[in-house]
Amino acid sequence: MSRPPFLQIDPPQRLLMGPGPINAHPRVLRAMSADMLGQFDPEMTFYMNETMALYRQVFMTENRWTFLVDGTARAGIEAALASLIEPGALTLILRTGRFGLLLSEIAERLGADIRVLDLPWGETATPDQIEEAIKQHRPRVFACIHGDTSTTMAQPLDGIGELCRRYDVLSYADVTATLGGMPVRTDQWGIDVISGGLQKCMGGPPGSAPITISDRAADFIMSRRHVEAGIRSSSQTDGSRIRIASNYFDLAMIMDYWSEKRLNHHTEATSMLYAAREAACIVLEEGLENRFARHTQASTALIAGLRAMNLEIFGQDAHRMTNVTGLWIPENINGEAVRTRMREDFGIEIGTAFGPLAGRIWRIGTMGYNAVKHKVLLTLGALEAALAAEGYPVPRGAAVDAALACWP
Amino acid sequence: MSRPPFLQIDPPQRLLMGPGPINAHPRVLRAMSADMLGQFDPEMTFYMNETMALYRQVFMTENRWTFLVDGTARAGIEAALASLIEPGALTLILRTGRFGLLLSEIAERLGADIRVLDLPWGETATPDQIEEAIKQHRPRVFACIHGDTSTTMAQPLDGIGELCRRYDVLSYADVTATLGGMPVRTDQWGIDVISGGLQKCMGGPPGSAPITISDRAADFIMSRRHVEAGIRSSSQTDGSRIRIASNYFDLAMIMDYWSEKRLNHHTEATSMLYAAREAACIVLEEGLENRFARHTQASTALIAGLRAMNLEIFGQDAHRMTNVTGLWIPENINGEAVRTRMREDFGIEIGTAFGPLAGRIWRIGTMGYNAVKHKVLLTLGALEAALAAEGYPVPRGAAVDAALACWP
Incomplete structure (x- = not known):
């Protein structure tokens, strides 16, 4: 944040995998x-x-x-x-x-x-x-x-x-x-x-x-x-x-x-x-039903990857949004430290939470332009590394493999 | 307006010399x-x-x-x-x-x-x-x-x-x-x-x-x-x-x-x-005072041009905005017909009016990116032609000459 003020707008290229805003098309x-x-x-x-x-x-x-x-x-x-x-x-x-x-x-x-x-x-x-x-x-x-x-x-x-x-x-x-x-x-x-x-x-x-x-x-x-x-x-x-x-x-x-x-x-x-x-x-060019299916596919794969890291998903499977997924922050893990590693080392944003869930869950979006295979895989790989660096016993490589298997 | 819907956005290039919005920088x-x-x-x-x-x-x-x-x-x-x-x-x-x-x-x-x-x-x-x-x-x-x-x-x-x-x-x-x-x-x-x-x-x-x-x-x-x-x-x-x-x-x-x-x-x-x-x-790069002066210059020239066409300016000189000018629509001239000619023949928009002034005055902006010599001159030239086409006895060439003389 030490650059001189009032240069051209030049935001760093983030992969926004939080609950929104996400990267615009x-x-x-x-x-x-x-x-x-x-x-x-x-x-x-x-x-x-x-x-x-x-x-x-x-x-x-x-x-x-x-x-x-x-x-x-x-x-x-x-x-x-x-x-x-x-x-x-x-x-x-x-x-x-x-x-x-x-x-x-x-x-x-x-x-x-x-x-x-x-x-x-x-x-x-x-x-x-x-x-x-x-x-x-x-x-x-x-x-x-x-x-x-x-x-x-x-x-x-x-x-x-x-x-x-x-x-x-x-x-x-x-x-x-x-x-x-x-x-x-x-x-x-x-x-x-x-x-x-x-x-x-x-x-x-x-x-x-x-x-x-x-x-x-x-x-x-x-x-x-x-x-x-x-x-x-x-x-x-x-x-x-x-x-x-x-x-x-x-x-x-x-x-x-x-x-x-x-x-x-x-x-x-x-x-x-x-x-x-x-x-x-x-x-509309993609088609609404295709688009809904793409979101379902992306969040299904994301959840498979998270579960392969033994992370617990928040809420009821039956009524889950297909474009944002909550997961419990594991015990003894500093949620903000993981988010900072994700952002600073990988340029990826995942979301924090509000109210009774603040500090207890993360929220990972698979939305719109970002609800695609490679972004889900990159996010899982980065999360794995960030969790490992914070001391969580993560089975290495399992998340990406599990997610990858969800695509035909 | 007969093109097929949902093509790429491609607005025609208008010169927006109304009371705003104007062309963005x-x-x-x-x-x-x-x-x-x-x-x-x-x-x-x-x-x-x-x-x-x-x-x-x-x-x-x-x-x-x-x-x-x-x-x-x-x-x-x-x-x-x-x-x-x-x-x-x-x-x-x-x-x-x-x-x-x-x-x-x-x-x-x-x-x-x-x-x-x-x-x-x-x-x-x-x-x-x-x-x-x-x-x-x-x-x-x-x-x-x-x-x-x-x-x-x-x-x-x-x-x-x-x-x-x-x-x-x-x-x-x-x-x-x-x-x-x-x-x-x-x-x-x-x-x-x-x-x-x-x-x-x-x-x-x-x-x-x-x-x-x-x-x-x-x-x-x-x-x-x-x-x-x-x-x-x-x-x-x-x-x-x-x-x-x-x-x-x-x-x-x-x-x-x-x-x-x-x-x-x-x-x-x-x-x-x-x-x-x-x-x-x-x-701020231009400088506020430079910018205010540029607006004053542009509206001064605009008014000189309008008066050279024997058009009557609306309102009091002492409290005029320097970035939008009202002028009375001459008797027996159809204000909307002139505006349509301006838009369709020259791609230039000037403004209509509201309330008690609706149908009685036009409003011409000299704002921001458009408060510059060539845009004022082009607008005056086009207005002259549109007025002449509608039967107003305009002294040909006088407006542009009068405006041009306002710049050093």
């Missing part, structure tokens, strides 16, 4: 070097429409309202919740890890009347548990995380949207960590609003949050619509419900901006739009 | 093609610290708390207001154009008790008018726009921060349209919180909002601090005042993230950080 990075367009230039709005069409495929949905929120994945979550939750609205939140807690933290600030379905970090809820909680609390909104990287568990969502509709509940799911890596079957799930990010399985940089909204949720959000005074004209009418508490996260206004009306809201983050568009192109 | 575009780093990698936090140091210079401040909000310029405005305004707080807003209206729109949603100092679009307030309004309303917060592109006027801010402190008022100014093009003398003005954007005079893409915060405002914001449950530990204490209504825009949490504590909040938008850093490097 080089095509995505190159796409960002295209120059700006005016925000209402027909070429720009063409790219906006194209991006909507691409993300409908990525989200496996017919939802008309599928677009980008300009900010990191967390901005997508807050836009969804701010638009769905009116002050005082009874809101049920499933919390099984850090990001479930984030949902209730955001909802609290929005003035929601919160009920929680809390499970220990590392567990997932059954549809029966969710139905029980809905029957008990009769919420207006249900919110949950699909893949909570803090625990590496994926919450099954099949049937949950349908369940919510049966009780007239608007539903939200965050798929930041799974979009483009595990199936996000928006229409099949029937979840009303789903938002994600680019920096995990999509293979892009953080800073743009793709979102998709059902017609039913869009109707509700539009009933909270309120056009800005500075651009108001007689043809625009406000909705009857309580105005959304944020201007930036007002999805009604953002929909007006992405619609044929092109009502000015923010200035679309052009470079991030280019990145999001290119990331989706790459995902 | 190629060095900024290239910086974004650097790959990701983990968010707590020492190399990443080094770049974050460097970026803070660079923006202190750009904002002409010693403020420790000088960093980026991840979103477009509007995100910076909302973060500032959400963090400064408690529900019910008496808030005085100076409104002389669209973006003043935006401030009150955002503040309303935050539950502020709003008082306004309203002036017709195109005027600016005197210090006496501001002091009168402060004495009358005794607000907790005063908010204004430095350069409101909707009117092309710059609000003088010398002495305003000191005035606000005398009455114990927290002050905010938006400098999205002026940062890097006109003097933004944070410490001299004494304004507590100032936020900007990249896509105008900074010569970067939209999507990152630099912000600077005085110690006094930071103390206030930290008194509203509330650490997220998912990352809470015994060493973190909450403040005594009302929690900030937004998680994403909670500047107390964002300061914790940019501080040595590195408490996780969002995942920093890496590529946009690289862009913001490079944009600041370019600004």
Whole structure:
């Protein structure tokens, strides 16, 4: 860190095998070097429409309202919740890890009347548990995380949207960590609003949050619509419900901006739009099912390698995310010392953990551009060496051999 | 617009001479093609610290708390207001154009008790008018726009921060349209919180909002601090005042993230950080005063050229922004037809207008990378041809000659 300041940007080449951000696909990075367009230039709005069409495929949905929120994945979550939750609205939140807690933290600030379905970090809820909680609390909104990287568990969502509709509940799911890596079957799930990010399985940089909204949720959000005074004209009418508490996260206004009306809201983050568009192109060229299979293959091999080193995997096999794996730090091993060796000797990053799991598990990602054979093998080899250097009795060579055997 | 979808990104090369976004400096575009780093990698936090140091210079401040909000310029405005305004707080807003209206729109949603100092679009307030309004309303917060592109006027801010402190008022100014093009003398003005954007005079893409915060405002914001449950530990204490209504825009949490504590909040938008850093490097290499002079020179020449075509400039000469110029659309000329000719025949974009000025003025930017002789001359030449084609009796060649004569 002793170089003189303000030289050209020149980050060291890291292999990012943590829970995200991961290395961006080089095509995505190159796409960002295209120059700006005016925000209402027909070429720009063409790219906006194209991006909507691409993300409908990525989200496996017919939802008309599928677009980008300009900010990191967390901005997508807050836009969804701010638009769905009116002050005082009874809101049920499933919390099984850090990001479930984030949902209730955001909802609290929005003035929601919160009920929680809390499970220990590392567990997932059954549809029966969710139905029980809905029957008990009769919420207006249900919110949950699909893949909570803090625990590496994926919450099954099949049937949950349908369940919510049966009780007239608007539903939200965050798929930041799974979009483009595990199936996000928006229409099949029937979840009303789903938002994600680019920096995990999509293979892009953080800073743009793709979102998709059902017609039913869009109707509700539009009933909270309120056009800005500075651009108001007689043809625009406000909705009857309580105005959304944020201007930036007002999805009604953002929909007006992405619609044929092109009502000015923010200035679309052009470079991030280019990145999001290119990331989706790459995902769809590979094919969603191929991509899901590639992630499964990579994490299966990673787990085989870790187990061959007698390391214990965290959580339940049945609900494991296929793109990030938690493993217990062995007794008497300094987790941070191992991570530092990985980074400094091998240029590889693996993840630490939060909350009750901090200092107890590592998290290794196999995401997007990095969910490939050679990166899994390099990571296992490096981890073996780092563990050995820290005094863990590792059977040399076993991890790479076990992982390698998982590929045909 | 008939090309098959999902080809490589390939926007046509436009010369963006509107009120922003403008063409990004190629060095900024290239910086974004650097790959990701983990968010707590020492190399990443080094770049974050460097970026803070660079923006202190750009904002002409010693403020420790000088960093980026991840979103477009509007995100910076909302973060500032959400963090400064408690529900019910008496808030005085100076409104002389669209973006003043935006401030009150955002503040309303935050539950502020709003008082306004309203002036017709195109005027600016005197210090006496501001002091009168402060004495009358005794607000907790005063908010204004430095350069409101909707009117092309710059609000003088010398002495305003000191005035606000005398009455114990927290002050905010938006400098999205002026940062890097006109003097933004944070410490001299004494304004507590100032936020900007990249896509105008900074010569970067939209999507990152630099912000600077005085110690006094930071103390206030930290008194509203509330650490997220998912990352809470015994060493973190909450403040005594009302929690900030937004998680994403909670500047107390964002300061914790940019501080040595590195408490996780969002995942920093890496590529946009690289862009913001490079944009600041370019600004500082040129030198702030050189850069301000270049903008003044460009707009002076532009105005000379426009007047040589007998076009009438909008607003008051004394308070004109030096980076965007409004001009009245001549009678019987279709403003949109001229803009379309400019774009389609010459690849040049000039701006339309909002609200009471919609359809009445055009706005021509001379911003950042585009505030240079040849771009001003090309724009004037193209405008002359477009006006002539639309039937306006333009003295041929006069505009370019008049502008050219403005450079030594």
